[in-house]
Amino acid sequence: MASENQDIPEGNVQNILEQESLKWVFVGGKGGVGKTTCSSILSILLASVRSSVLIISTDPAHNLSDAFQQRFTKSPTLVTGFTNLYAMEVDPTVENEDMGNNNDGMDSLFSELSNAIPGIDEAMSFAEMLKLVQTMDYSVIVFDTAPTGHTLRLLQFPSTLEKGLGKMMSLKNKFGGLLSQMTRIFGMGDEFGEDAIMGRLEGMKDVIEQVNKQFKDPDLTTFVCVCIPEFLSLYETERLVQELTKFEIDTHNIIINQVLFDEEDVESKLLKARMQMQQKYLDQFYMLYDDFNITKLPLLPEEVTGVEALKSFSHHFVRPYEPSTHRNTVEELERKVSTLRQQLKDTETELEKLRKGKQKI
Numbered sequence: 001m002a003s004e005n006q007d008i009p010e011g012n013v014q015n016i017l018e019q020e021s022l023k024w025v026f027v028g029g030k031g032g033v034g035k036t037t038c039s040s041i042l043s044i045l046l047a048s049v050r051s052s053v054l055i056i057s058t059d060p061a062h063n064l065s066d067a068f069q070q071r072f073t074k075s076p077t078l079v080t081g082f083t084n085l086y087a088m089e090v091d092p093t094v095e096n097e098d099m100g101n102n103n104d105g106m107d108s109l110f111s112e113l114s115n116a117i118p119g120i121d122e123a124m125s126f127a128e129m130l131k132l133v134q135t136m137d138y139s140v141i142v143f144d145t146a147p148t149g150h151t152l153r154l155l156q157f158p159s160t161l162e163k164g165l166g167k168m169m170s171l172k173n174k175f176g177g178l179l180s181q182m183t184r185i186f187g188m189g190d191e192f193g194e195d196a197i198m199g200r201l202e203g204m205k206d207v208i209e210q211v212n213k214q215f216k217d218p219d220l221t222t223f224v225c226v227c228i229p230e231f232l233s234l235y236e237t238e239r240l241v242q243e244l245t246k247f248e249i250d251t252h253n254i255i256i257n258q259v260l261f262d263e264e265d266v267e268s269k270l271l272k273a274r275m276q277m278q279q280k281y282l283d284q285f286y287m288l289y290d291d292f293n294i295t296k297l298p299l300l301p302e303e304v305t306g307v308e309a310l311k312s313f314s315h316h317f318v319r320p321y322e323p324s325t326h327r328n329t330v331e332e333l334e335r336k337v338s339t340l341r342q343q344l345k346d347t348e349t350e351l352e353k354l355r356k357g358k359q360k361i
Contacts, residue, residue, distance in 0.1 A: 010320035011293035013042060013224070013253060017049050017318070021219045026249075028145040029226035030236040034257040034297075036063040037304050038226045039144035041314045044307075047085040050139040056129070057089045059146040064089055069306045074129075076136065081307045086138070090129050131207045218250035225251060227285075228258045229278040234285065241289075254292050256285060258299040261323035296321060 016025060025046070027039035036057070043055040054076055057064040064087055065072050068079055076086040133141060214220045223244050227233040237254065244251045259282070260266075260275045285294060297313075298321045304313045 011253075011295050012319065013045065013255070013293070013295055013317045015293055016042065016222065016224070016253060017045055019219075019222070022140055022222060023214060024141055024143065024221040026143045026145055026221070026223040027226060028143075028223065028240065030233050033226050033228045033233060035059075035226045036067050036144050037310070037313075038224070038255050038257065038297075039142050040064065040067045041310050041317055042224065043085060043087075043142045044082075044310055045314055045317060046140055046142065047082055050084070052084045052086070052137070052139045053142065054086045054088065054133065054136070054138040054140075055142040055144060056133070057087075057144040058126070059144060060091060061146075062089045064144060067305060067310065079307070090126075126208075130211050131203075134207065134211070216248045221250060222253065223249050223251040224253045224255060226255045226257060229256055229281040229285070231281065234281050234288075237285075238288065252292050253295070254285065254289055255295045255297060255317075256282065257297045259296045259321075260299055261321065263324045 016022065025042065027035055027042060029035050036059070039055060039057075043053050047053045055064065057072075062072075068087065070077075070080050070087075072087045072089045074088060074090055076088045079085045079087050225237050225240055227237045241251060260271060260278055262275060266272065266275075282296070295317060297316050300313075304310060
């Protein structure tokens with residue numbers, strides 16, 4: 001399929017692998033475009049150039065376990081077949097058991113707080129996870145984020161926590177020692193007293209603010225947008241890029257997944273029509289994001305799951321995919337020559353038979 005952008009060199013993710021200062025790599029986009037596959041492969045590629053890599057899924061669907069075909073939990077687990085790649089899956093909502101047992105009063109207090117400030121539960125959970133991650137010594141951390149809306153909320157967590165602290169302060173000023181009395185009545189001890197709650201929120205706020213500074217530093221953080229060449233995905237990517245710019249988060253890589261290439265054996269009218277439709281959006285991507293590294297990945301006839309399949313597919317991230325029309329390898333040429341020779345031999349045999357038949361007549 002001819003493209004108006006033939007003079008544009010094909011992009012890849014080599015720039016991310018070469019940026020040794022990177023600490024956080026976010027991978028996000030619309031649901032169902034292949035974020036988990038892309039983030040998994042990015043983490044595998046980074047593991048080949050970094051001392052240690054952690055990939056974290058903040059998507060409640062937890063597709064990381066499916067991608068690597070290995071069970072992951074909320075604790076970092078070594079990925080089978082690697083010595084320096086770890087994975088963990090985090091539920092972006094506060095789990096009651098993390099708050100201790102027999103604390104109905106505490107649950108209701110946090111429940112009230114969650115209702116008062118939308119997103120506070122996710123913010124606190126995320127802060128806890130970041131606190132944990134910061135104590136670990138990973139060279140780079142890859143986030144396989146939830147669909148776009150959740151990702152943008154994640155970037156708003158510092159202001160969400162700020163509101164939460166303000167709400168807690170107003171409650172403290174309004175009710176005085178009532179919170180302390182409540183904790184004593186419910187027999188929860190000092191660890192759930194008002195000072196403990198405030199201390200916990202303050203601690204989280206410090207972590208979030210510290211990490212947020214890192215998120216806004218292009219030397220330390222970048223966001224990779226994953227999409228497919230369709231209208232809704234183009235629209236969603238544009239919204240994501242604008243939001244990231246608003247939050248001062250660096251983004252200069254787009255991965256366009258599920259691209260149909262004009263292979264020599266493609267004869268289906270449906271596929272040809274889809275190719276034409278895709279080309280229209282590919283041209284728009286190149287026009288809108290002419291200063292981005294755009295990596296195009298081919299649509300495969302099978303799913304990419306398991307470490308070996310992920311490793312095998314990873315070379316498309318660093319070298320542009322070439323459709324079979326342009327990929328005349330020595331083996332392919334030899335096969336074609338062999339076929340032509342056989343056809344020539346068969347034709348000569350047929351001609352010889354015809355000649356002998358005429359001679360008899």
